[in-house]
Amino acid sequence: MRFPPRIRPFAMAVLCAGTACTPALAAPALMPQPVRYQPQGSALPLAGGVQVQWQGVRSPLLERAVARFGQRLAALSARPAVAGAPAGLVLRINCQHPDPDMLSVRMREHYQLRTGPDGATLVADGPAGVLRGLATLLQLVEPGEAGPVLDGAEIDDSPRFAWRGLLVDVSRHFMSPAALERQLDMMELTKFNVLHLHLSDGQGFRVESRVYPRLQQVASHGQYYTQQQVRDLVASAADRGIRVVPEFDAPGHSYAMLLAYPQYAAQPVTTPLDPKRVVRAALDPTNPDTYVFLTRLYHEMAGLFPDAYFHVGGDEVRPDEWTANPRISAYMQQHGYAGAPALQAAFTRRVLAIVAHEGKTMMGWDELLDAPTPPGIVIEPWRGSRYTAQATAAGHPVVVSAGYYLDLLLPAADHYRVDPLDPLGNGLPPDQVAAAHAPALAPFALDPAASMTTAQDGLVLGAEAALWTEIVSEEMLDARLWPRAAALAERFWSPATVRDEAALDRRLPVVQAELEVLGNRAAADRHRMIARLAPDGVAPLATLLAVTTPVRNYALNHVFGPGHMAATSTPPALDRVADIATPDSFQATAFTRDVAAYVGGQRDLAASLRARLEIWRDNDTRLRQVVATRPALREALPASGQLAELATVGLYALDGTLAAHQVQVDAVLQTAQAQFAASASMLAVRMNPQPAGDLLQAITPGIAGLVQGHM
Numbered sequence: 001m002r003f004p005p006r007i008r009p010f011a012m013a014v015l016c017a018g019t020a021c022t023p024a025l026a027a028p029a030l031m032p033q034p035v036r037y038q039p040q041g042s043a044l045p046l047a048g049g050v051q052v053q054w055q056g057v058r059s060p061l062l063e064r065a066v067a068r069f070g071q072r073l074a075a076l077s078a079r080p081a082v083a084g085a086p087a088g089l090v091l092r093i094n095c096q097h098p099d100p101d102m103l104s105v106r107m108r109e110h111y112q113l114r115t116g117p118d119g120a121t122l123v124a125d126g127p128a129g130v131l132r133g134l135a136t137l138l139q140l141v142e143p144g145e146a147g148p149v150l151d152g153a154e155i156d157d158s159p160r161f162a163w164r165g166l167l168v169d170v171s172r173h174f175m176s177p178a179a180l181e182r183q184l185d186m187m188e189l190t191k192f193n194v195l196h197l198h199l200s201d202g203q204g205f206r207v208e209s210r211v212y213p214r215l216q217q218v219a220s221h222g223q224y225y226t227q228q229q230v231r232d233l234v235a236s237a238a239d240r241g242i243r244v245v246p247e248f249d250a251p252g253h254s255y256a257m258l259l260a261y262p263q264y265a266a267q268p269v270t271t272p273l274d275p276k277r278v279v280r281a282a283l284d285p286t287n288p289d290t291y292v293f294l295t296r297l298y299h300e301m302a303g304l305f306p307d308a309y310f311h312v313g314g315d316e317v318r319p320d321e322w323t324a325n326p327r328i329s330a331y332m333q334q335h336g337y338a339g340a341p342a343l344q345a346a347f348t349r350r351v352l353a354i355v356a357h358e359g360k361t362m363m364g365w366d367e368l369l370d371a372p373t374p375p376g377i378v379i380e381p382w383r384g385s386r387y388t389a390q391a392t393a394a395g396h397p398v399v400v401s402a403g404y405y406l407d408l409l410l411p412a413a414d415h416y417r418v419d420p421l422d423p424l425g426n427g428l429p430p431d432q433v434a435a436a437h438a439p440a441l442a443p444f445a446l447d448p449a450a451s452m453t454t455a456q457d458g459l460v461l462g463a464e465a466a467l468w469t470e471i472v473s474e475e476m477l478d479a480r481l482w483p484r485a486a487a488l489a490e491r492f493w494s495p496a497t498v499r500d501e502a503a504l505d506r507r508l509p510v511v512q513a514e515l516e517v518l519g520n521r522a523a524a525d526r527h528r529m530i531a532r533l534a535p536d537g538v539a540p541l542a543t544l545l546a547v548t549t550p551v552r553n554y555a556l557n558h559v560f561g562p563g564h565m566a567a568t569s570t571p572p573a574l575d576r577v578a579d580i581a582t583p584d585s586f587q588a589t590a591f592t593r594d595v596a597a598y599v600g601g602q603r604d605l606a607a608s609l610r611a612r613l614e615i616w617r618d619n620d621t622r623l624r625q626v627v628a629t630r631p632a633l634r635e636a637l638p639a640s641g642q643l644a645e646l647a648t649v650g651l652y653a654l655d656g657t658l659a660a661h662q663v664q665v666d667a668v669l670q671t672a673q674a675q676f677a678a679s680a681s682m683l684a685v686r687m688n689p690q691p692a693g694d695l696l697q698a699i700t701p702g703i704a705g706l707v708q709g710h711m
Contacts, residue, residue: 029510030139032191032490033498034157040116043142043149046077048088057095062130064239066093069134072189072518076141077148089150090119091137099126103243104308105461109193110158115140115150128193128241132157135189139514161420163399163462164492165194165245166485168477171201171256173469174223179477181236185519186482188240190489190511195237196245196311196464202255202278207246211300212293214260230304245363246305249313250294251347252321255281264290266321266328282321285347286331295354302358309378310355315365317344345371352377363399366391378461384427386447388420392456400463402426404488406480407468409552409583412487412508413501420463420492423450428683436683444682463492471557473574475529479522479582483512505593509586522582529580534633537626541577541633543619544640547588548695550581555679555690577636578694587612588698595702599709609706610654616647616699638692646672646703653706665707672700 030037050070073089099108108126111133115121122133133155140151166187168175184195199206205219208226216224225233237244251266255278258265266284269277283290302310319340322328328343337343348364352374355362363378366387373379375395381387381402391398403418403426418425427446465481465488472480487504516523526545527538534541550556556578591612598605620640627633645668652658658665675696678688 028140028142028151028153029507030136031486031507031511032493034136034155035495036154036156038154040114040152040154042117043144043151044089044115044117044119045144045146046073046088046141046148046150049074050089050091053090053092055092055094057098057127059095059098059127061239062093062095062127065127065131065134066091068188069138072138073141075517076138076514092119092121093130094121094123095127095130096123097126099128102127103238103241105162107162107193107241109191109241111136111155113137113153113155113157116152120150131188131241132159132191135191138189138518139511159191159493160495161460161462161492163194163464164192164489165196165399165462165464166192166481167196167198167401167464167466168481169198169201169467169469169472170206171198171204171469173473174204174206175469175474175477177225177229177233179474180233182478182519182521183481184233184237184240184242186478186485186515187242187489189515189518190486191493192485192489193241194243194245194462194464196247196466198247198249198468200248200257201253202281205256205260207301207304209297209300211296212261215257215297217260219256219260227304234305243307243309244305245307245309245311246301247311247313247363248298248301249315250351251283251285251344252281252315252317253279253313254283255279258283261293264293266325279316280318280321282317283347284325284328285322285343285350286328291350291354294351295357298354299358302355302360308359308361309363310358310360311363311380312351312355313365314344314348315367315382317367341371344368345373348373348377366402369394369396380464382466383443384446385418385423385425386427386445386450388460389423389447389450389452389456392452392459396459398460400460401466404463404465405468406465406484407470407472408554409550409556411549411584412484413504415465415484416487416491416501416504417499418491419496420460421452421457421496423452424448428681432681432683436686438683438686441682441686463488465489471574471579475525476574476579478520479526482515482520482522483508484583486511486515502593505589508584512586526580526582529575533575533577533580534626534630537623537630537633540619540622540626541636543615544623544636544643545577545581547585547591547616547643547697547699548581548639549583549585549588549698550578551675551679551685551690551694551696552583553679553682553685555685556694575632576694577633577639581695585698588702591699592702592705595705595709599705606654610651613647613650613654617644617651620644635693636695639695639697642668642672642691642697643699646697646699650699650703650706653703653710656710658707658710669700669704669707672697673704676700 052066101107107128109128109132111122111124111129113122113133113136120137124130124133136155140153142149142151204221205215206224207230208224209215234244258269258281262269264283266282269281322340322343332343348368352362361378363380366379366381366383368379369390377396378399379391379396380399384402388398388400400420404415424446428441428444430445433441433445465485467481530541531538594605594609598609623640627637649665649668652661675691678690679685
């Protein structure tokens with residue numbers, strides 16, 4: 001087998017639907033966890049291909065889905081599909097109804113699945129339910145002593161939220177059509193159903209326009225999707241039950257657009273590109289021609305993206321882009337606009353009419369709430385959960401991304417514990433914001449008084465995981481998205497009661513390994529980046545990176561310092577060691593778990609713990625030998641030395657010699673823990689220097705556990 005044996009959690013969280021609950025059960029590494037799961041007897045050996053028996057609706061879309069399922073089953077079972085070979089799995093599919101609401105927020109995704117010695121039976125309310133059931137069926141494949149098997153189970157499943165999105169920013173770094181197609185496969189396997197593409201920003205406009213050709217000639221820097229590529233991507237997504245929602249930002253985040261058509265700018269846009277203006281440039285809302293431009297552009301783009309929703313951004317408009325223009329300032333006074341938010345509200349109403357004329361529902365970020373906004377607009381809160389409460393209180397439908405920004409480089413569990421309906425789930429402590437005298441971060445502060453009623457809960461369509469790509473190249477895309485996106489797929493699909501972080505930690509490596517068998521490139525791309533940095537030292541660098549993670553909360557962007565990456569026109573090289581590090585270290589998590597078991601009395605783990613600690617202690621010497629000929633790796637040496645120090649402390653604990661080295665032990669642990677604290681929040685990042693090399697020691701909790709267990 002090409003993936004590790006499934007690691008079953010000790011117990012599955014209690015799963016409830018209405019008043020019906022199943023008791024805690026051992027379960028396969030299903031992600032998202034179903035609403036109801038019941039294991040059923042013996043497993044079915046998988047010895048060949050798939051024989052499909054159709055009942056109910058049968059369509060080309062479903063036939064293509066089954067073809068993908070067969071190819072994926074062959075990959076997971078390590079048995080190639082051979083034409084004419086006897087079927088090892090009889091799959092009965094009963095799609096009970098065609099779905100007139102397919103590819104909408106009302107599409108039918110409920111399914112029932114039963115597997116056993118006679119094969120698999122999948123009953124679904126509509127085609128989307130078949131797609132979701134097939135994804136679960138693949139996760140029931142297990143390695144057995146005599147070969148792969150299909151676990152016996154009875155499953156009844158449907159999503160908690162209708163909108164389960166993944167936002168990919170393709171403006172800051174362009175992602176090829178092939179890279180996006182690969183993400184669609186991963187999304188299908190984990191039951192996402194919306195791909196939100198951020199297609200225009202300061203750094204680039206990424207779609208071919210035949211109405212305004214300078215958008216690709218000037219604003220794309222040579223990297224854009226042709227209209228045919230857009231149609232192909234939309235069709236591939238539809239095949240997988242995934243909607244594609246485009247985002248074309250206005251009035252802010254418009255530098256690239258205005259570079260091509262400067263006559264619509266509030267302030268002059270000049271070449272060569274001014275890095276300070278990339279994040280500032282805004283459209284002129286007082287120029288009537290601005291609305292002609294947007295009307296024609298949005299009409300063209302709406303024709304390429306058939307989804308009912310159209311995202312226009314609306315965030316982070318810099319007031320002085322307007323107030324510093326004497327003509328705009330005079331216009332505001334003449335028409336009674338008290339400030340930039342009021343002028344933006346007028347702009348929003350004009351854009352809403354443009355979007356509505358195309359038969360679309362307008363979406364925008366939570367800054368639209370800064371002034372009265374028509375209630376039909378879908379608000380996407382991103383600065384904190386307080387805006388979910390504020391938007392729904394005003395009658396707005398909501399798609400939540402606050403708490404789900406993957407570019408913060410937080411581990412999966414941090415995102416996983418944020419519930420879309422919790423008005424206190426994400427935000428900075430207000431007392432800390434006030435004490436730090438950081439007015440720019442005030443909008444990110446929690447509102448302790450925020451609350452949600454049942455009626456407000458009903459306005460939450462769902463949520464999105466978001467990956468902004470200022471410092472994410474295509475080579476890094478898979479590793480920055482997965483497996484954390486899979487954890488959020490579960491948060492958006494499964495019942496709110498599914499929130500066992502220990503079970504999540506055990507399932508994540510299994511799910512990620514399976515995704516990699518099925519096309520995810522996270523491990524392969526990381527290996528290539530390591531080999532490029534250290535062709536003669538892959539092993540020691542890989543050892544270091546396996547147990548270190550990048551600094552968090554935009555510390556890696558240096559977003560609060562002079563090297564603000566979002567304000568650059570030329571993408572950074574992204575070839576540092578920290579660019580390869582991943583937010584979740586499976587090795588460190590397993591080490592910490594084993595330490596807890598060892599301290600709890602499972603003393604037979606001592607040898608395994610010692611072996612790992614000795615490898616980490618001795619790795620520093622090996623890496624320093626490599627650095628002698630690879631100067632680019634020099635910035636990794638402090639982290640490498642620190643890993644050796646932590647491992648040495650762990651060995652002191654196992655040897656019972658902590659007391660003899662108490663000063664060293666305290667200093668090593670305090671340093672490592674302080675480094676975590678330095679990027680624990682955006683506030684912390686503002687106030688603290690980051691560790692050399694921007695790497696954190698993921699084994700720190702495990703080492704601390706060993707020390708505490710031997711004191």
